[in-house]
Structures are given as C-alpha cells and as structure tokens.
Amino acid sequence: MKKQTAILLLCVCALLTSCGETDSSQGKVTTAGQTSAVTEQASETQTEQPEETTAGQATESETETETETETTTTTAKATTTSKKTKKTTATQASTTTQETTTTQEVTTTTATAPPVTTTTTTAAVTTTAATTTAKATTTTSAMTTAKATTTTAAAEQTTKAPKKTTAAVTEAPKETTTTTTATKKKENPPAAVKAPGTVDFRVSTTSTKTKLSWKAVEGADGYVVWIKRSKDGKWERRKETTNTSCQLKEPRNKNYSFCVKAYRLDANGKKVYSEKAHASAFPYLYKENGVTYVDGIQIVNKTYSLPSDYGNGLTQTTLDAFYEMQRGAANDGISLWITSGFRSYAVQSSLYWSYVNRDGSQWSADQYSARPGHSEHQSGLAFDLNFAGTAFNGTREAQWIAGNCYKYGFIIRYPYGKESKTGYNYESWHCRYVGKELAKILTESGLTLEEYYGLSSRYS
Incomplete structure (x- = not known):
C-alpha cells in the first residue's frame, strides 16, 4: 500500500x-x-x-x-x-x-x-x-x-493653410481700398476769380511830372500803371500801387499814352487783371458833372460844351490872378480892367442870337461869338479886357498883355493866325486862365489848347 x-x-x-x-x-x-x-x-x-x-x-x-x-x-x-x-x-x-x-x-x-x-x-x-x-x-x-x-497629413494641412491665409490677406486690402475710395471726398476746384471792373482815371501833367488819379474799383487788390511813349511803341509797366493815385517823373508830352489796370489776387496769388484796361492817348479827356477836362484843364469850345446851369461868376483863382496882373501892368504904366467877365447860359444865348439876327446867319455869328453853352465866359475862367473889338488890336495894352499875361497864368485864347484851330477870329482882348506853368508852355510854343492837347473845335 x-x-x-x-x-x-x-x-x-x-x-x-x-x-x-x-x-x-x-x-x-x-x-x-x-x-x-x-x-x-x-x-x-x-x-x-x-x-x-x-x-x-x-x-x-x-x-x-x-x-x-x-x-x-x-x-x-x-x-x-x-x-x-x-x-x-x-x-x-x-x-x-x-x-x-x-x-x-x-x-x-x-x-x-x-x-x-x-x-x-x-x-x-x-x-x-x-x-x-x-x-x-x-x-x-x-x-x-x-x-x-x-506628418504628410500635417504637411498637407500646412500647405493648404497659407493659401487660405493668402486669400484672406489678398481680399482684405481690396475691401479696405474700396472703403477708402468710397469715403474719399472729391475736392472742388477753387472758384475762378472774376476780373475787376475798368479803371476810370485822369491824367494831369506838368513840365516836370505826370499825375494819374482814379476812382477805387470795387474788389480790386491793387493797380498797375502802364505807359506807351510813342504811337507805335510798346506798353511799359511803370508802377504798381494799392492807392487810387500815383505820380510819375515823366514830364508833359503829347506823344505819351497811359493805361491803368486793376487786378484781383486768386487763391494762388496770381493777378487777374481787369478785362478791359482803359488806355488813353495823351491827353486823356474825361467828364465830370457834364464838364470836360483834359490834363486837369477845363475845355470849352465848339466841340465841348457846358451844362446850361453851370457857373455863377468868375472863380476866385481867376480873380486873384487878374488882380496880380493888373498891378503888374500898372507898374509898367498900363491900365487894365475887365469889360466882360462871367456870362450865364441865358445871357450868352441872348447875345448870340442878337448877332445872328444882325448878321443874318449863324455862320457869320459863329466866327466871333459862341453859341449858348459853348462860351468860355460861362466857365468863370475867361474875360474880355478894356474894350472888346478889333480897335484894341495892336494897342500898347494889347501888346503888353500878349507879352506878359502868361506870367500870371493867362493866355490869349484866340491868337492871330490860329482861327482854323480855335474856330474863332483873333481876339487880343480875350484872356483865359490855365495856370502859370501851362500858360508859359503855350505862350513860348505858340500852340493853342486845341493844338497842344490834340483837340477839335467845331460844332457837330
């Protein structure tokens, strides 16, 4: 077991x-x-x-x-x-x-x-x-x-990503540009500056200088003065000013021409001149209250008349000059007095038509008498001395007046041999006040006002 x-x-x-x-x-x-x-x-x-x-x-x-x-x-x-x-x-x-x-x-x-x-x-x-x-x-x-x-997948994603990014970046500027263009305002060009009006000026000359004066032009920023020294010469820019007058050193010369232009400044400071500059051949005539002036001298003859209501006597300047001349003549043993001084329009009208009736024609009366409104007696600047008539011609008084009156600012208005220029017969007794300077020039040159200023004297 x-x-x-x-x-x-x-x-x-x-x-x-x-x-x-x-x-x-x-x-x-x-x-x-x-x-x-x-x-x-x-x-x-x-x-x-x-x-x-x-x-x-x-x-x-x-x-x-x-x-x-x-x-x-x-x-x-x-x-x-x-x-x-x-x-x-x-x-x-x-x-x-x-x-x-x-x-x-x-x-x-x-x-x-x-x-x-x-x-x-x-x-x-x-x-x-x-x-x-x-x-x-x-x-x-x-x-x-x-x-x-x-890695490959990531690379593909990485490769695609920049494309998307690029597309987004590319589109963004377009949108920005569009917005900028839409919001940008167009600037309106500055309005054109309108040229100022024409200058209405006067010329006054002496033997040593020339003075130009004018009325202010609305909206003008300044003025430029031009001069032409001969008929065929070129315009020269002479002076620029913001005043309404200027004085030049050019002496009196009947060949001179003057021009004054007004101007305005635009946004860029450029001068825009008056559209029509007023050019004047010397002398320059202008009218004021119906009275004609040239070089500051009143003109009354068969071409240029006075208003019917003009004048009320001899001017004080004329009277003072006469009294001075009268004393000078007295020192030389010459007695002078005024026979006929100021004449109104009505008085001249009565006198003239009396001559017409007496002579039987206006043409005859027109040789020695002025029609109403064309008489220098109405200007208050002229008078007849001693006794008016051909009997006065050649007298001691007439000779003294012819040789000395310019010293006091007077001239023999209708000298001998100038009938075709003045429109009247020789009158040794008729004196006209023009100032001492001009009186001397005319006397020494032997020129009449019409000749010196290039004026006409005939009825229209």
Missing part, C-alpha cells in the same frame, strides 16, 4: 512538473501572441491617433515598466511553483494568466500613444528576446508609418 502510495506521489509529481513546464511555455506563447495582437492594435490606433500629451506618455511609461517587472516575477513564480502541488501550481497558473492578461491590458493602453509604445518595446527586451524583437519591429514600423502618415 505504501509502495502504491509512493508511486502515485511520484506520478503526481512528475505530472505536476510536466504541467508546470507546459504552463510556463504556454504563458510565453500567450505573451508573444498577445504582444503580436496588441502590436497590431497599436498600429491601428497609432494611425488614427497620432499624438498624445507628454505628461500622459510619461505616466503610461512608468505603468508599463511596473507591469514588465510583475511579468518577470510571475515567470519566476511559475518556475518555482512547478515543484509544488497541483493546487498551488493551478493557483499560480491562474495568477500568471491574470497577470499576463493585465500585461495585455496595459500594453493595449500603452499602444494608444505612439511615443509610449516605443518605451514599452525597449523595456520588453528584458523579458523575452524573440517576442521583443518582433514587437519592436512591428511597433517601430507602425510608428514610422503612422508618423509619416501624420
């Missing part, structure tokens, strides 16, 4: 030993198979999920290391336990199976992240060389493929 029992125990031990080795071998195979299966799952998982966080990788790496340690321990336990009873061996085998399963689960979890799988593969070399090599090759290949695939 004891022998049978001993034999049975030996058989059991042998059986147990045989079962332990088989279980250990099967554990390795299972591990290899499991590793292969896990590797395939890891490859698929790597392709789908290329990246995990670094913190997660570190944690899973540590878990994998611990699992491998447990696997090694489990293998040792399996070898040792093979010498024990069936019950112990079965329990250990069950434990190995559970631990192996745990390894599988951990490995599966680790395979989710490609970088952790690489760490696990390195650790697995210690456990099983053949299995690790296969696992490492498979995992590395899978990782490389997954990485390449992921």
Whole structure:
C-alpha cells in the first residue's frame, strides 16, 4: 500500500512538473501572441491617433515598466511553483494568466500613444528576446508609418493653410481700398476769380511830372500803371500801387499814352487783371458833372460844351490872378480892367442870337461869338479886357498883355493866325486862365489848347 502510495506521489509529481513546464511555455506563447495582437492594435490606433500629451506618455511609461517587472516575477513564480502541488501550481497558473492578461491590458493602453509604445518595446527586451524583437519591429514600423502618415497629413494641412491665409490677406486690402475710395471726398476746384471792373482815371501833367488819379474799383487788390511813349511803341509797366493815385517823373508830352489796370489776387496769388484796361492817348479827356477836362484843364469850345446851369461868376483863382496882373501892368504904366467877365447860359444865348439876327446867319455869328453853352465866359475862367473889338488890336495894352499875361497864368485864347484851330477870329482882348506853368508852355510854343492837347473845335 505504501509502495502504491509512493508511486502515485511520484506520478503526481512528475505530472505536476510536466504541467508546470507546459504552463510556463504556454504563458510565453500567450505573451508573444498577445504582444503580436496588441502590436497590431497599436498600429491601428497609432494611425488614427497620432499624438498624445507628454505628461500622459510619461505616466503610461512608468505603468508599463511596473507591469514588465510583475511579468518577470510571475515567470519566476511559475518556475518555482512547478515543484509544488497541483493546487498551488493551478493557483499560480491562474495568477500568471491574470497577470499576463493585465500585461495585455496595459500594453493595449500603452499602444494608444505612439511615443509610449516605443518605451514599452525597449523595456520588453528584458523579458523575452524573440517576442521583443518582433514587437519592436512591428511597433517601430507602425510608428514610422503612422508618423509619416501624420506628418504628410500635417504637411498637407500646412500647405493648404497659407493659401487660405493668402486669400484672406489678398481680399482684405481690396475691401479696405474700396472703403477708402468710397469715403474719399472729391475736392472742388477753387472758384475762378472774376476780373475787376475798368479803371476810370485822369491824367494831369506838368513840365516836370505826370499825375494819374482814379476812382477805387470795387474788389480790386491793387493797380498797375502802364505807359506807351510813342504811337507805335510798346506798353511799359511803370508802377504798381494799392492807392487810387500815383505820380510819375515823366514830364508833359503829347506823344505819351497811359493805361491803368486793376487786378484781383486768386487763391494762388496770381493777378487777374481787369478785362478791359482803359488806355488813353495823351491827353486823356474825361467828364465830370457834364464838364470836360483834359490834363486837369477845363475845355470849352465848339466841340465841348457846358451844362446850361453851370457857373455863377468868375472863380476866385481867376480873380486873384487878374488882380496880380493888373498891378503888374500898372507898374509898367498900363491900365487894365475887365469889360466882360462871367456870362450865364441865358445871357450868352441872348447875345448870340442878337448877332445872328444882325448878321443874318449863324455862320457869320459863329466866327466871333459862341453859341449858348459853348462860351468860355460861362466857365468863370475867361474875360474880355478894356474894350472888346478889333480897335484894341495892336494897342500898347494889347501888346503888353500878349507879352506878359502868361506870367500870371493867362493866355490869349484866340491868337492871330490860329482861327482854323480855335474856330474863332483873333481876339487880343480875350484872356483865359490855365495856370502859370501851362500858360508859359503855350505862350513860348505858340500852340493853342486845341493844338497842344490834340483837340477839335467845331460844332457837330
């Protein structure tokens, strides 16, 4: 009985030993198979999920290391336990199976992240060389493929991204430009400056200077005076001023012509001149209150008349000059007095028509008498001395007057031989006040007012 029992125990031990080795071998195979299966799952998982966080990788790496340690321990336990009873061996085998399963689960979890799988593969070399090599090759290949695939996909996304960015950048300036164009206001060009009106000016000359004066032109910023020294000459810019008069050094010269232009300044400071500059050949005639003036000298003859209501006596200037001349004549033993001074329009009209009736024609009366409104007596600047008539011609008084009256500002208005110029017969007794300067020029030159100023004297 004891022998049978001993034999049975030996058989059991042998059986147990045989079962332990088989279980250990099967554990390795299972591990290899499991590793292969896990590797395939890891490859698929790597392709789908290329990246995990670094913190997660570190944690899973540590878990994998611990699992491998447990696997090694489990293998040792399996070898040792093979010498024990069936019950112990079965329990250990069950434990190995559970631990192996745990390894599988951990490995599966680790395979989710490609970088952790690489760490696990390195650790697995210690456990099983053949299995690790296969696992490492498979995992590395899978990782490389997954990485390449992921990198390619990322590269494609990166390549596409700049295109989208470029398109957005390209479109943005267009929108900005459109907005700028829409909001930009067109600047209206400055309004054109209208030229000022024509200047109405006067010319007054002496033997040493010329004075020009005019009325202010509305809106004018200034005036420019021009001069032409001969009929065929060119206009010369002479002076610029903001006043309404200017004085030039040019002496009296009947060949001179003057022009005054008003101007306005535009936005750029450019001068816009009056559209029609008033040019005047010397002398310049103008009318004021119906009275004609030239060079500041009042003109009354057959061409230029006076208003019917003009005048109320000899001017004070004329009277003062006469009294001075009268004293001068007295110093030379000549007695002078005024026979006929101022005549109104009505008096002249009565006198003229009396001559017409007496002579029987106007033409005859026109040779020595002025029509109403054309008489210098009405101007208050002229008078007849002593006794008017041809009997006065050649007398001492007439001779003294002809040689000295200019010293006091008078001229013989109708000199001998100038009938065609003045329109009247010679009158040695008729004196006209023009001022001392002009009186001297006319006397010394032998010119009449009409000749000097280029005027006509005939009825229209």
